[in-house]
Amino acid sequence: MVEMTEMAYILRHAGPSSLVLVDEIGRGTSTYDGLALAYACALDLATRVRAYTLFSTHYFELTQLPELAPSATNVHLDAVEHAGEVTFLYQVQAGPADRSYGLQVARLAGIPEPVLHDAQTRLAQLEEHNVRPLSRFVEPDEQIHLFGQMTTNLPAQFLEKIRQLEPDSTSPRDALALLYELRALIDSPDDAPALPREPDTHRVD
Known part of the structure; x- marks a missing residue:
């Protein structure tokens, strides 16, 4: 809460003549919440506030x-x-970092070796299953762009039903039926039957 209060004050009061130092904004939230907050704050500082800002973050994205x-x-x-x-040289270099040194820093801090070994094993498993920091393990042409157009592997029928949906004229009963239908499309996209919808007696056409 404290960091959010401080960031709110910065975004409301800083200007082009301000010096802003931000250290790990979003660290107190879940992974995606923290990333989204850090992105939005950094973008606002760079484009609207235009303050001279040093923005440190562990989000490679x-x-x-x-x-x-x-x-x-x-x-x-x-x-x-x-x-x-790892030896830190304390020299500022151009460009983004190419990796994280979290486990090495943990060793320097005195984390027991058995714990570090378990962490290294788990890290290898995450990397193997592509649950990994993007910039370190993904080739440039495979990089997922946080700010680019989103892609999806959802069935075409799923997307078409969403496009045809009219929220203002859909009753709660129809919405629930559609939800089950969409779930069926995800579970079995090739043979999911269309679920019948009961007529809405309360809707006026």
């Missing part, structure tokens, strides 16, 4: 921000890793 705000620039603090150990 935010390195795409310069695509929408040309005044934004990615920089990172350089580090060197050798034999599982």
Whole structure:
């Protein structure tokens, strides 16, 4: 709550002559909430507020921000890793970081080795199943663009039914029937039967 209050004050009162320092906004929320908040705040600072801002974040996806705000620039603090150990050089380099050093920092902080070993094993499993930080493990042509057009693998019938939906004239009964129908399309897109809808006796055409 404190960080949100502070950010609200910044967005309301900062201007082009302001210096704004932001450290890990959104860390107190769930993954997607935090990412969405960090993105929206960074974009507003860069495009509307236009304050000189240093915005640190662990969300790799935010390195795409310069695509929408040309005044934004990615920089990172350089580090060197050798034999599982990391040395931070404290030198600012152009461009986004190419990876995270969370496990190495945890080791420096004194996290027990068995815990680190379990974390490394779990990290390898997440990477294998593509549940991973985007910028580190995805090739550029495969990168998911947070700010670009969304794509989907939903069945064509699903999308068509959504397009044909008229929310203002759909009764609660019809909406519930449609929800079951859409669920059936996702579960069995090739042979999902269309569920019958009961007439709405309360709707006036």
